[in-house]
Amino acid sequence: MWLAGERLRPTQATTSVRIADGKTNVIDGPYADTKEQLAGFYTIEAADIDTAIEWAARCPAASTGTVELRPIWEMADYMPKQ
Amino acid sequence: MDSRPEIARAAAEAAARQSYGKLVAWLAARTRDVTAAEDALADAFAAALERWPKSGVPEKPEAWLLAVARRRRVDAVRRRLTREAARDHLKLIAEEMEARMTAEELPDERLRLMFACAHPAIEPGVRAPLILQTILGFDAATIASAFLVSPATMSQRLVRAKARIRETGIPFRVPERAELGERLDAVLEAIYAAFAEGWSDPAGTETRRRNLATEGIWLGRLVATLMPQEPEALGLLALMLHAEARRAARRNAQGEYVPLADQDPAAWDTQLIEEAETLLVRASTMGSVGRYQLEAAIQSAHVVRRRTGAADWAAIEQLYDALSAMTGSPVVAINRAIAVAETRGPAAGLATLDALADDARLAEYQPYWAARAGLLARTGEVEGAEQAYQRAIGLESDPTVRRFLEQRCWGLRGSGSA
Numbered sequence: 001m002w003l004a005g006e007r008l009r010p011t012q013a014t015t016s017v018r019i020a021d022g023k024t025n026v027i028d029g030p031y032a033d034t035k036e037q038l039a040g041f042y043t044i045e046a047a048d049i050d051t052a053i054e055w056a057a058r059c060p061a062a063s064t065g066t067v068e069l070r071p072i073w074e075m076a077d078y079m080p081k082q
Numbered sequence: 083m084d085s086r087p088e089i090a091r092a093a094a095e096a097a098a099r100q101s102y103g104k105l106v107a108w109l110a111a112r113t114r115d116v117t118a119a120e121d122a123l124a125d126a127f128a129a130a131l132e133r134w135p136k137s138g139v140p141e142k143p144e145a146w147l148l149a150v151a152r153r154r155r156v157d158a159v160r161r162r163l164t165r166e167a168a169r170d171h172l173k174l175i176a177e178e179m180e181a182r183m184t185a186e187e188l189p190d191e192r193l194r195l196m197f198a199c200a201h202p203a204i205e206p207g208v209r210a211p212l213i214l215q216t217i218l219g220f221d222a223a224t225i226a227s228a229f230l231v232s233p234a235t236m237s238q239r240l241v242r243a244k245a246r247i248r249e250t251g252i253p254f255r256v257p258e259r260a261e262l263g264e265r266l267d268a269v270l271e272a273i274y275a276a277f278a279e280g281w282s283d284p285a286g287t288e289t290r291r292r293n294l295a296t297e298g299i300w301l302g303r304l305v306a307t308l309m310p311q312e313p314e315a316l317g318l319l320a321l322m323l324h325a326e327a328r329r330a331a332r333r334n335a336q337g338e339y340v341p342l343a344d345q346d347p348a349a350w351d352t353q354l355i356e357e358a359e360t361l362l363v364r365a366s367t368m369g370s371v372g373r374y375q376l377e378a379a380i381q382s383a384h385v386v387r388r389r390t391g392a393a394d395w396a397a398i399e400q401l402y403d404a405l406s407a408m409t410g411s412p413v414v415a416i417n418r419a420i421a422v423a424e425t426r427g428p429a430a431g432l433a434t435l436d437a438l439a440d441d442a443r444l445a446e447y448q449p450y451w452a453a454r455a456g457l458l459a460r461t462g463e464v465e466g467a468e469q470a471y472q473r474a475i476g477l478e479s480d481p482t483v484r485r486f487l488e489q490r491c492w493g494l495r496g497s498g499s500a
């Protein structure tokens with residue numbers, strides 16, 4: 001029984017968000033420490049990366065670890081352009 | 083004689099870059115596809131750079147570029163070479179823009195493009211090159227040579243950054259008040275990085291790097307014009323103009339390095355200094371002090387020497403105090419120590435410098451050792467001064483500055499110990 005699945009864009013399109021001293025830090029790349037693991041995911045829809053960063057910063061995990069933003073390939077990306 | 087065509091050529095090139103940047107920004111802001119916007123206009127821009135210096139700048143430069151871009155596209159379609167995205171872009175221009183372009187000016191969206199290029203999700207090191215390419219139309223090879231990296235590396239980094247803008251959904255907008263300060267800092271930092279890259283050339287031999295300083299000022303003027311209510315934008319422009327005003331004075335007739343304290347104020351560019359002072363005064367009425375205003379104010383306190391015969395060292399020390407509290411930078415702390423040496427004597431300056439000695443970053447930092455050497459010499463500690471000069475000489479890569487430090491070091495034994 002298939003539940004959910006998405007194709008992620010490559011790591012070059014990844015942005016990391018972390019909260020330190022109440023400040024939102026944005027890093028231009030994936031979370032590099034390979035000893036850490038992917039601990040969960042959310043799927044959200046956002047108009048642009050600033051909105052996505054805002055949501056990531058509200059996630060409790062951003063204060064204890066790092067939230068990675070990974071854009072997915074949407075159906076529209078597969079459609080031929082008019 | 084031959085400077086006149088040179089000036090006309092530079093003016094035509096500036097006009098071409100201005101129109102090109104406006105069109106790229108306008109298109110990219112609508113599609114987030116910077117690469118396609120550049121592709122759509124590349125041929126027309128090349129034609130403008132070649133033709134305008136001879137023919138003069140057309141009356142409606144943006145409309146000229148657009149017309150050429152569309153004509154070239156027709157050729158390209160015949161050859162089946164056009165890129166799909168570029169075609170989309172030209173269709174967009176045709177539909178949305180042509181009607182309004184006959185009547186009014188194209189809206190200037192370059193500020194929004196600059197905020198996209200300096201977005202926190204873009205690697206800090208590529209922000210300045212990205213702005214130089216998208217706003218001013220410089221090719222990757224020219225930017226690479228100014229930033230001393232290989233053209234292939236620079237080109238790859240620019241391509242990646244533009245893909246990131248599109249794929250991560252970086253918005254083309256001027257941020258809201260709440261986050262504007264931090265985001266504007268990133269834009270100003272990128273512009274200052276371009277300027278500093280062009281400025282850090284005391285030998286003055288590399289034309290491309292000198293041009294980069296000019297472009298930095300050009301971008302600074304653009305931001306100051308588009309955001310006249312932002313005191314830090316004015317502060318940055320004032321700072322760059324102050325530095326530029328003293329460019330020629332950094333070398334004597336023999337091409338040797340001349341430090342600020344030994345420069346002849348008559349060799350400074352009065353017009354640039356006056357412009358910087360006006361900007362700084364205007365910024366100071368806006369009630370918000372920042373890093374660039376403080377740095378520009380320090381330059382201002384140095385150049386009062388042209389009227390009073392001496393720099394205002396008390397003001398310089400206070401300004402470095404404020405800057406040090408704001409940035410925590412060890413480089414600022416060194417300059418503060420030099421100011422303390424002027425206001426309270428070399429021994430006090432040396433004590434201030436000693437307090438920094440634990441900072442590991444300074445062990446490899448030439449200005450720290452040069453400052454130390456200078457202050458030790460003034461307190462009569464010739465041997466310590468010599469050792470510090472040797473460290474400074476070993477760390478300096480610029481030959482003219484190294485020669486200057488060597489001369490100071492040799493001078494210690496000659497007349498020093500008195």
